[in-house]
Amino acid sequence: MKYTFNVSPNLRQSQSTKRIMLELTIALLGVYAFSLFYYQMEEGSEYTVQALILMATSLIVAFVTETIWALCKKQNVKTYLSTSFGWTTAMILTLMCPISITPYALGIATFFAIFVGRILFGGFGQNIFNPAAFGRAVLFASFAGATTDIVTSATPTTIMASEYNWLTLDSSMIQSLMTKTGGLWNMFTGWYPGALGETSTVLILLLGVILALRKVIDWRVPLIYLGSIFVLSSAIALFAGMNDWLWYPVFHICTGGVAFGAVFMLTDPVTSPVSAQGRCIFALGAGIITVLIRVLANLPEGCLYSILMMNMLTPAIDQALSGKQLAMRKKTWIVLSVLSILGIGSMALAVQAIEPAKPKPVEKPKTVEISMSDEYVNSLKASIDQTKDNGDGTTTYTVTAEGFAAKEGPNYPDYNHPFEPNVFEITIENETNIIKSVRPIVIKDTEYIGDKIQHEKYLNQFIGKDITTMEQVEKNDVVSGATFSVKSSMRALLEVQKALQ
Amino acid sequence: MSLLLGPMHHHIPGHKDLSEHGEILEVKAGKQVFIPLYASHSTKFDILVKEGDHVCVGTLLAKCSDRMVIPIYSSVSGTVTGISKIMHMTLKPVDHIVIENDGKMETKPPFHPLDYQKASREELIAFMKDAGMIGLGGAGFPTYMKYQGNQEVKKLIINAVECEPYITDDLKLVEQHFDLALTGILAMKKMAQAQEAVIAIKKSHSSHLQLVETAVANINGVSVVSVPDVYPMGWERVLVRQIMKKEYNRLPIEAGAIVNNVTTAYAFANALVNGMPFVKRTVTISGNAIKNPQNVSCPLGVPASELIEACGGYTYDDVKLIAGGPMMGKTIVNDKFVVDRHMNAITVLANRPYDSVACLRCGQCCDVCPAGLQPVRIAQAGKIKDKAMMEKLHALDCVECGLCTYICPSRLDVTENVRKAKRQLTLAKK
Numbered sequence: 051m052k053y054t055f056n057v058s059p060n061l062r063q064s065q066s067t068k069r070i071m072l073e074l075t076i077a078l079l080g081v082y083a084f085s086l087f088y089y090q091m092e093e094g095s096e097y098t099v100q101a102l103i104l105m106a107t108s109l110i111v112a113f114v115t116e117t118i119w120a121l122c123k124k125q126n127v128k129t130y131l132s133t134s135f136g137w138t139t140a141m142i143l144t145l146m147c148p149i150s151i152t153p154y155a156l157g158i159a160t161f162f163a164i165f166v167g168r169i170l171f172g173g174f175g176q177n178i179f180n181p182a183a184f185g186r187a188v189l190f191a192s193f194a195g196a197t198t199d200i201v202t203s204a205t206p207t208t209i210m211a212s213e214y215n216w217l218t219l220d221s222s223m224i225q226s227l228m229t230k231t232g233g234l235w236n237m238f239t240g241w242y243p244g245a246l247g248e249t250s251t252v253l254i255l256l257l258g259v260i261l262a263l264r265k266v267i268d269w270r271v272p273l274i275y276l277g278s279i280f281v282l283s284s285a286i287a288l289f290a291g292m293n294d295w296l297w298y299p300v301f302h303i304c305t306g307g308v309a310f311g312a313v314f315m316l317t318d319p320v321t322s323p324v325s326a327q328g329r330c331i332f333a334l335g336a337g338i339i340t341v342l343i344r345v346l347a348n349l350p351e352g353c354l355y356s357i358l359m360m361n362m363l364t365p366a367i368d369q370a371l372s373g374k375q376l377a378m379r380k381k382t383w384i385v386l387s388v389l390s391i392l393g394i395g396s397m398a399l400a401v402q403a404i405e406p407a408k409p410k411p412v413e414k415p416k417t418v419e420i421s422m423s424d425e426y427v428n429s430l431k432a433s434i435d436q437t438k439d440n441g442d443g444t445t446t447y448t449v450t451a452e453g454f455a456a457k458e459g460p461n462y463p464d465y466n467h468p469f470e471p472n473v474f475e476i477t478i479e480n481e482t483n484i485i486k487s488v489r490p491i492v493i494k495d496t497e498y499i500g501d502k503i504q505h506e507k508y509l510n511q512f513i514g515k516d517i518t519t520m521e522q523v524e525k526n527d528v529v530s531g532a533t534f535s536v537k538s539s540m541r542a543l544l545e546v547q548k549a550l551q
Numbered sequence: 552m553s554l555l556l557g558p559m560h561h562h563i564p565g566h567k568d569l570s571e572h573g574e575i576l577e578v579k580a581g582k583q584v585f586i587p588l589y590a591s592h593s594t595k596f597d598i599l600v601k602e603g604d605h606v607c608v609g610t611l612l613a614k615c616s617d618r619m620v621i622p623i624y625s626s627v628s629g630t631v632t633g634i635s636k637i638m639h640m641t642l643k644p645v646d647h648i649v650i651e652n653d654g655k656m657e658t659k660p661p662f663h664p665l666d667y668q669k670a671s672r673e674e675l676i677a678f679m680k681d682a683g684m685i686g687l688g689g690a691g692f693p694t695y696m697k698y699q700g701n702q703e704v705k706k707l708i709i710n711a712v713e714c715e716p717y718i719t720d721d722l723k724l725v726e727q728h729f730d731l732a733l734t735g736i737l738a739m740k741k742m743a744q745a746q747e748a749v750i751a752i753k754k755s756h757s758s759h760l761q762l763v764e765t766a767v768a769n770i771n772g773v774s775v776v777s778v779p780d781v782y783p784m785g786w787e788r789v790l791v792r793q794i795m796k797k798e799y800n801r802l803p804i805e806a807g808a809i810v811n812n813v814t815t816a817y818a819f820a821n822a823l824v825n826g827m828p829f830v831k832r833t834v835t836i837s838g839n840a841i842k843n844p845q846n847v848s849c850p851l852g853v854p855a856s857e858l859i860e861a862c863g864g865y866t867y868d869d870v871k872l873i874a875g876g877p878m879m880g881k882t883i884v885n886d887k888f889v890v891d892r893h894m895n896a897i898t899v900l901a902n903r904p905y906d907s908v909a910c911l912r913c914g915q916c917c918d919v920c921p922a923g924l925q926p927v928r929i930a931q932a933g934k935i936k937d938k939a940m941m942e943k944l945h946a947l948d949c950v951e952c953g954l955c956t957y958i959c960p961s962r963l964d965v966t967e968n969v970r971k972a973k974r975q976l977t978l979a980k981k
């Protein structure tokens with residue numbers, strides 16, 4: 051019979067840190083799976099493979115770094131790996147990165163996150179900064195350009211930051227913002243390009259609720275963080291005098307990894323205060339900083355930096371709340387109220403400072419105007435081959451006009467086409483001389499030079515114009531590079547004009 | 552659960568069904584009983600008997616001569632054979648008076664019964680003091696002191712919560728002797744001049760709630776109140792918080808309450824009615840490594856080994872043998888320790904060690920601490936010997952309820968680390 055001594059108490063609850071980490075891992079996998087699904091559906095397997103490679107790289111770097119460290123410290127590698135939970139850092143870091151990042155850059159960032167962000171601080175439980183956020187900041191600072199050929203469109207956050215200053219009052223601008231970003235619903239569901247795991251607000255919030263119910267994370271942190279962002283951005287909208295402002299806070303919540311940060315990063319217990327009171331202050335502070343960074347510094351990454359800043363303040367918050375929690379309640383309320391007032395106040399000031407994005411004067415696409423009196427146009431030969439009254443009040447002219455091939459032909463270096471003209475069919479309304487259609491019949495200009503003339507958009511611009519008074523047309527982007535052929539078509543029109551005068 | 556505070560308690564699976572069933576098993580004292588000379592942290596006693604003296608059940612054996620007078624009585628009849636030092640349930644080696652049991656249980660009540668209805672408040676308090684009534688809920692503090700003052704008492708709270716897992720002796724007492732306990736409650740209510748007496752029982756024990764409710768239905772100013780099934784609901788501070796919705800600084804009386812255990816009320820009534828001191832008690836023998844968990848009734852001074860044997864012995868060969876419940880009881884590495892007045896249970900748990908990992912600062916210990924402390928930070932301050940910080944964090948307010956260790960997902964011995972911090976502080980104060 052053996053009687054074992056143990057200091058009381060002699061019972062333990064069932065939840066363990068290992069299980070907490072396991073459940074967190076499962077939630078992260080859920081987010082990752084959504085991301086894979088999105089890229090597979092929207093972009094195809096090239097993207098999915100890239101997403102897989104990124105995750106694998108980060109995990110491998112994390113495990114290798116920790117293994118080497120464990121070997122250096124002569125610790126049991128398996129125990130070390132299974133109790134340092136480095137993989138969660140790797141997963142979170144990967145999920146914060148855009149798909150276009152190079153595995154190389156992600157690998158380096160993971161190393162920094164694990165080695166500098168964690169091991170050098172003394173390992174799991176000792177680090178000051180959220181290691182994944184730390185790694186992400188390293189990426190921002192040093193690898194901003196390290197992207198692969200994989201093309202991604204701009205994320206809603208960057209669009210909002212770079213084109214809209216994080217504030218716009220103009221309804222057409224709001225409209226265009228919504229069009230460019232795919233709309234609030236898409237942002238809520240996550241069906242848009244962005245960082246791998248940060249897009250689906252609804253999925254992340256759902257997982258957040260489950261994790262909070264399972265006591266894996268503290269419900270206070272995401273609630274206060276998201277709540278404060280909502281309130282503060284609403285305040286901005288109201289101070290700025292926005293009508294229909296509700297979209298604005300929703301936009302703030304749904305973009306830029308705010309939800310992901312709220313559920314998976316701010317709740318990292320290691321880098322947040324230990325008491326519920328401290329965590330409330332922590333989350334409120336992070337909310338205020340996020341919005342301030344967004345609107346004042348005009349950066350897309352308010353969430354990330356707010357996490358790092360509040361991580362830095364965590365020891366101070368803990369210190370300030372040294373005492374019995376019942377007695378510290380008053381102090382906490384004071385701090386929370388002061389922070390709230392400061393937050394709202396700074397929003398009022400911020401509104402003064404930010405220039406809401408105004409619609410820029412509509413920038414015209416680059417155009418070259420070609421007029422009927424253009425020298426080159428007039429140097430081309432043209433003739434009306436046939437005139438046909440269509441019997442419905444319109445007349446169709448078949449016009450042969452010289453173009454590039456006819457004019458330059460084999461004279462032009464490396465160009466062996468014969469001197470052949472182009473043929474157009476031009477239909478005019480008899481009464482009004484309005485152009486009804488311009489159709490290319492035979493285009494002898496080459497692929498590069500002539501094709502684009504056949505583009506509907508180009509020929510359509512003549513429609514509705516009075517042929518007798520027409521002087522010039524715009525050769526817009528659609529037909530860039532087809533100047534010769536444009537001139538050919540102009541020559542054909544000129545011929546009809548002459549015939550009608 | 553509020554925004555700025557955790558729940559300050561936690562539900563712990565009670566396993567009450569293990570021992571709640573059936574009758575209380577009467578265990579007779581063996582050849583020898585060992586009466587511990589220990590009362591309220593003191594071991595300074597004037598011994599009033601000598602080797603060879605014949606004693607009866609109820610014979611005064613010794614008197615604590617420290618700060619307060621606490622008498623110790625014999626629980627069996629027989630012959631005093633000497634004094635021996637044995638490990639006490641408090642993990643201290645303590646002198647025990649050894650009595651050779653003659654098996655006759657010859658009884659001599661040491662007190663003159665007192666009718667509480669006729670007696671004055673002062674008489675009752677004096678009686679309680681002379682009878683050496685101590686709190687039987689765990690602390691073992693002299694009870695009369697709670698009633699001495701003249702503050703207004705709004706509620707006398709009778710604690711039948713039994714919040715530690717496995718333990719059911721209070722429930723058994725409510726089932727079997729509530730009539731006698733009620734006498735004690737009424738006497739105490741009179742002493743306290745309390746407006747009302749409430750008997751607190753856990754929500755989950757609906758049959759006991761009902762039983763008491765029927766029993767007190769016609770008595771004015773006595774009622775039963777159901778409290779949530781959480782730990783440590785039975786701690787005064789938590790009970791007062793729950794029932795009075797008030798916090799207090801040092802003593803419940805500041806919040807207008809006196810809290811006493813139901814077993815204490817029973818023992819007091821036994822003295823008033825039968826003139827008998829508390830020399831026999833019910834002990835819950837339970838846990839996952841004992842063959843037949845159940846409640847036993849035995850004279851004080853019976854060694855644990857005899858009770859374990861009466862319950863069929865161990866079922867696991869590496870056990871944690873705990874004097875008391877699994878949360879606050881102490882593990883003792885032999886089964887020679889004996890039943891003392893405030894030992895309500897022996898818990899036997901199979902020893903299955905846990906792996907611990909680093910503290911992840913999850914703050915769960917802070918959320919559940921019923922005293923509202925931040926155990927993780929006290930432990931840290933203790934580690935770096937930062938006395939000022941331990942002081943600031945009110946380390947000494949910890950009641951060692953064990954909840955912080957229980958909850959810690961990293962499986963750290965948080966309570967023990969807080970205890971160490973407390974020790975540093977008390978040493979520094981001396």
Ligand code: SF4
Nearest residue numbers: 920949951952953955
């Ligand atoms: S043992 Fe002490 S510190 Fe731990 S929960 Fe209980 S009262 Fe709080």
Ligand code: SF4
Nearest residue numbers: 910911913914916959
């Ligand atoms: S419960 Fe354990 S892991 Fe959590 S903060 Fe307290 S000591 Fe650390």
